[in-house]
Amino acid sequence: MKQEYTISLFTEDHIGILSRITLILTRRQINIESITASESAVQGVQMLTMVVTTTPDMVNKVATQIEKLVDVIKVFVHTSPEIICQEIALYKVTSRGLMSGSMIGDLVQKHHARILEVTPEYIVVEKSGNRAEITDLLAVLEPCGVLQFVRSGRIAVTRQVKELNAYLKEMEEAERGGPEKLEVYN
Amino acid sequence: MNFIMSNDKTKTTNMKNSDSERSQISGAEALLKCLIEEGVDTIFGYPGGAIMPVYDKLLDYSDRLRHILTRHEQGAAHAAQAYAMVTGRPGVCFATSGPGATNLVTGIANAFLDSVPVVFITAQVTSGLIGTDAFQETDILGISMPVTKWNAQVKKAADIPDTIARAFYIARSGRPGPVLVDISKDAQFENLSYSYRKCTYIRSYNPVIPLHIRDIESAAVMINHADKPLILAGHGVILSGAADELKALAEKGGIPVAATLLGLPAFPQRHRLFVGMLGMHGNYAPNVLTNQADLIIAIGMRFDDRVTGNLKKYAPEARIIHIEIDKAEINKNVRVDLEINNDAREVLTTLLPLLREKSREKWIREFRILDRVEYEKVIRPETEPGQDEIRMGEVVKTVSDITEGDAVIVTDVGQHQMAVARYYRFSEKSTLVTSGGMGTMGFGLPASLGAASGNPGKPVIAFIGDGGFQMTLQELGTIMQYQIPVKIILLNNSFLGMVRQWQEMFFNGRYASTEMVNPDFVALAGAYGIQARSVTRREELSQAVGTMLAAEGPFLVEVAIGREANILPMVEPGASVSEVTLTYR
Numbered sequence: 001m002k003q004e005y006t007i008s009l010f011t012e013d014h015i016g017i018l019s020r021i022t023l024i025l026t027r028r029q030i031n032i033e034s035i036t037a038s039e040s041a042v043q044g045v046q047m048l049t050m051v052v053t054t055t056p057d058m059v060n061k062v063a064t065q066i067e068k069l070v071d072v073i074k075v076f077v078h079t080s081p082e083i084i085c086q087e088i089a090l091y092k093v094t095s096r097g098l099m100s101g102s103m104i105g106d107l108v109q110k111h112h113a114r115i116l117e118v119t120p121e122y123i124v125v126e127k128s129g130n131r132a133e134i135t136d137l138l139a140v141l142e143p144c145g146v147l148q149f150v151r152s153g154r155i156a157v158t159r160q161v162k163e164l165n166a167y168l169k170e171m172e173e174a175e176r177g178g179p180e181k182l183e184v185y186n
Numbered sequence: 187m188n189f190i191m192s193n194d195k196t197k198t199t200n201m202k203n204s205d206s207e208r209s210q211i212s213g214a215e216a217l218l219k220c221l222i223e224e225g226v227d228t229i230f231g232y233p234g235g236a237i238m239p240v241y242d243k244l245l246d247y248s249d250r251l252r253h254i255l256t257r258h259e260q261g262a263a264h265a266a267q268a269y270a271m272v273t274g275r276p277g278v279c280f281a282t283s284g285p286g287a288t289n290l291v292t293g294i295a296n297a298f299l300d301s302v303p304v305v306f307i308t309a310q311v312t313s314g315l316i317g318t319d320a321f322q323e324t325d326i327l328g329i330s331m332p333v334t335k336w337n338a339q340v341k342k343a344a345d346i347p348d349t350i351a352r353a354f355y356i357a358r359s360g361r362p363g364p365v366l367v368d369i370s371k372d373a374q375f376e377n378l379s380y381s382y383r384k385c386t387y388i389r390s391y392n393p394v395i396p397l398h399i400r401d402i403e404s405a406a407v408m409i410n411h412a413d414k415p416l417i418l419a420g421h422g423v424i425l426s427g428a429a430d431e432l433k434a435l436a437e438k439g440g441i442p443v444a445a446t447l448l449g450l451p452a453f454p455q456r457h458r459l460f461v462g463m464l465g466m467h468g469n470y471a472p473n474v475l476t477n478q479a480d481l482i483i484a485i486g487m488r489f490d491d492r493v494t495g496n497l498k499k500y501a502p503e504a505r506i507i508h509i510e511i512d513k514a515e516i517n518k519n520v521r522v523d524l525e526i527n528n529d530a531r532e533v534l535t536t537l538l539p540l541l542r543e544k545s546r547e548k549w550i551r552e553f554r555i556l557d558r559v560e561y562e563k564v565i566r567p568e569t570e571p572g573q574d575e576i577r578m579g580e581v582v583k584t585v586s587d588i589t590e591g592d593a594v595i596v597t598d599v600g601q602h603q604m605a606v607a608r609y610y611r612f613s614e615k616s617t618l619v620t621s622g623g624m625g626t627m628g629f630g631l632p633a634s635l636g637a638a639s640g641n642p643g644k645p646v647i648a649f650i651g652d653g654g655f656q657m658t659l660q661e662l663g664t665i666m667q668y669q670i671p672v673k674i675i676l677l678n679n680s681f682l683g684m685v686r687q688w689q690e691m692f693f694n695g696r697y698a699s700t701e702m703v704n705p706d707f708v709a710l711a712g713a714y715g716i717q718a719r720s721v722t723r724r725e726e727l728s729q730a731v732g733t734m735l736a737a738e739g740p741f742l743v744e745v746a747i748g749r750e751a752n753i754l755p756m757v758e759p760g761a762s763v764s765e766v767t768l769t770y771r
Contacts, residue, residue, distance in 0.1 A: 064514040
C-alpha cells in the first residue's frame with residue numbers, strides 16, 4: 001500500500017513555515033526522506049520538494065493539511081512515474097585510486113559524471129541523476145577510496161506540461177494584476 | 187464575488203484615509219488603537235514584566251477598552267473564547283512572556299479544536315535577548331505552532347498594525363480559530379508613525395471558496411431520492427450563521443436533524459424534526475438510525491471519534507454528503523460520496539430551492555419509537571427519579587424548564603456536561619459554551635465569566651462538577667472583583683464522575699484516584715463575597731434555582747448529587763453507534 005510520493009509545494013517566504021509543515025508530518029509519523037527548499041521562479045515564493053513514503057490516503061490527508069496553512073500557497077502530490085526528478089552528488093575520491101585503470105574515462109562516458117577538481121591527493125567528481133544512478137556510481141568508486149560523499153535532496157518537474165509551470169505563471173500575473181485575478185485558481 | 191468587491195472598497199477607503207492621523211505613537215499604544223479599530227472593547231489578561239508598556243497605555247484607554255484581570259492566564263484564555271462564542275466577535279487575550287504565555291496553551295488548544303476566533307497577544311523579552319534563555323523568555327511561537335491557526339512575532343513597532351490586522355482577518359475568516367501575536371518589549375516602547383488598514387486579503391490564504399453549483403445540484407438529487415436521509419448538524423452551522431437555513435431545509439425535505447455537542451443550539455430541540463444528540467452519550471435514536479440511514483448530510487461537523495464510534499461499522503447503508511468549509515476535514519475520518527467544500531450558509535441557501543417538498547413520516551416515526559425506549563429506560567429515571575438521591579439530569583431539566591432555553595449555558599467537562607447536553611432543551615435563543623474537542627476540565631468557571639462579560643442580555647448559567655470547579659476556582663476572585671453576574675450550579679458528587687464511571691464499567695470498579703475530599707463550597711463562595719446556598723433535598727431544588735436566577739449578582743448553588751450515578755446511553759469504546767448501551771447494572 002505504501003509508496004514513494006514527491007510533495008512539491010509553494011509557500012510564502014516567511015519564517016517558521018518549514019517548521020509548521022514538518023509538524024504535520026511528524027504528527028502522523030511520516031519520515032521526510034529528502035527535502036530541498038529554494039526560491040521558485042517567482043520572487044518571494046519558496047518552493048519545497050519533499051520525498052515521503054506513505055499510503056495514498058495518508059499523503060492526501062497531509063497534503064490538504066499542509067495546504068491549509070496560512071502561508072502555504074499550493075501543494076502538489078506526485079507519484080514517481082508522474083515526475084522527472086534529479087539529485088546531484090559530489091564524490092571526493094583519492095587520486096591514486098581513481099587514476100589507476102580506465103576509471104576516469106568510464107566516469108565521463110558511462111556514468112555521465114563531471115570532474116570538478118583535480119589535486120595530487122584527491123579528485124572531486126560530480127554527478128546528477130536519480131537516486132539509483134547516484135548510488136550505483138558510489139559503489140563503482142568505493143574501491144578507489146571515497147573520502148567524502150554528499151548528495152542533495154530531490155528536485156522535480158512534472159511530466160504533465162501544465163501544472164507547476166502554469167501555476168507559477170498565474171502566480172506572477174496575479175502579482176502584477178493585484179488580488180482581483182487570483183480568483184481564477186481560488 | 188463579494189470578497190472582491192469588499193476588497194475594492196477597502197482600497198478606496200485607504201486612499202481617503204491618507205489624511206487620517208499619522209502621529210508618532212508607541213508600539214504599545216498602536217496595539218490598543220488597532221484593537222479598537224477591530225471593534226474590540228473587552229480584553230481578558232494578566233500583566234507581567236514584558237507586557238508592562240501595553241498595560242501602562244491601557245490606563246489611558248480605559249474608557250474604550252475594558253480589561254478584565256483574571257486570576258490565571260488559562261482563565262483569561264477560556265474567558266476570551268467564551269466571550270467570542272457569545273458575541274460572535276473575536277475574543278482578545280493578553281499575557282506576558284515566559285510562564286504567562288505558556289499558561290495560555292491549554293486555552294489556545296481548546297479554542298483551536300473548537301474553531302473559535304481568539305486573538306492572543308503575548309509579550310516577548312527585548313528583541314536582543316530573544317534566543318538567549320533570558321529571564322521569562324520562552325519560545326511561545328514554537329510552542330503554540332501546532333495549536334494556532336497562525337502566529338507571528340513582531341520585533342519592530344512599525345510592523346504592529348499590519349500584523350494585528352492579519353491576525354484578526356485570519357482568526358475570523360474561513361474556519362475560525364485562535365491566532366497568536368508575540369510582541370517584543372522594545373517594539374512596545376518604540377515609536378512608529380501609525381496608520382491602520384484592515385486586512386481583507388492574503389495571497390496564500392483563500393477563505394472564500396467559489397460555489398460549485400453542480401455539486402449542490404448533485405446533493406439535491408441525492409436528497410430528493412433518499413428515503414431515509416439524516417442531517418448531522420455541527421458547530422459550523424452556528425459559526426456560519428446557518429441555523430435558519432438549516433431549519434428551512436429540514437422542514438422542506440422532512441429530514442430529521444441530529445446534532446453534535448457543539449451543534450446542539452443549531453436546531454430548536456422542541457422542533458418535531460429534531461432527533462437528538464449524536465455520539466458516545468448522545469440519544470438512542472440518532473445513534474441507532476445512523477446505521478439505517480440511506481443518506482447522511484453532514485453540515486459543519488468533522489466526524490469526531492466521539493460522534494462516529496467504530497469507524498468500520500459507521501453508517502454502512504448510507505451515502506454521505508459532507509458540507510464543510512475546511513477541506514482538510516473532508517475524507518479525514520469518514521470517506522464521503524459527495525464533498526461540498528464551502529460555507530454552510532452559502533451551500534444551504536443554494537440547496538434549498540432545489541429540494542423537493544417531502545414529509546418522510548415513516549422514517550421519522552422510527553426515531554420516535556426508539557425515543558420512547560430511551561425515555562422509559564433512561565430519561566424518565568434520570569429526570570424523575572422519585573425518592574432516590576438527586577440526579578444531574580433532573581437538575582438540568584429543572585433549570586431548562588425555568589429558563590425555557592433563553593439562556594447562555596456554560597459547562598465544564600465530564601458527566602455534568604453530558605447531562606446538560608442531554609437534558610437542557612436548547613432553542614434558537616440558547617447559546618452553549620462548552621469545551622468539545624479538547625474536553626478541558628476547568629473550562630467552565632472562567633468561560634462563564636467570559637460569556638457574561640459579553641453582555642448576552644440573558645442569564646449565564648454555568649454547570650460545573652466538583653472536580654473541574656477546583657481546577658480554576660481562583661476565578662471566583664475575578665467574578666468578585668468585577669461583580670460578574672454568573673449563575674453557577676455546582677453538581678457535587680465528590681467524585682471525578684466520568685472517570686469513575688469508566689472505572690466502574692471498564693476497570694472492574696477499581697476507583698483509582700477519583701474520589702475527592704472537598705471543601706465547603708458555600709463557605710468558599712462566601713469568602714469571595716458570592717452568594718451561595720447548598721441543596722441536598724429534591725424539594726429545595728427549584729426554589730434554589732429560582733432564587734439564583736432572581737439574584738442580581740453572581741450566585742452559586744451547590745447540589746449534592748448521587749455519588750455513583752452513570753451517564754447513559756453510552757456507545758462504549760470500540761462499539762458501533764448502533765450498539766449503544768441503554769442500561770448498565
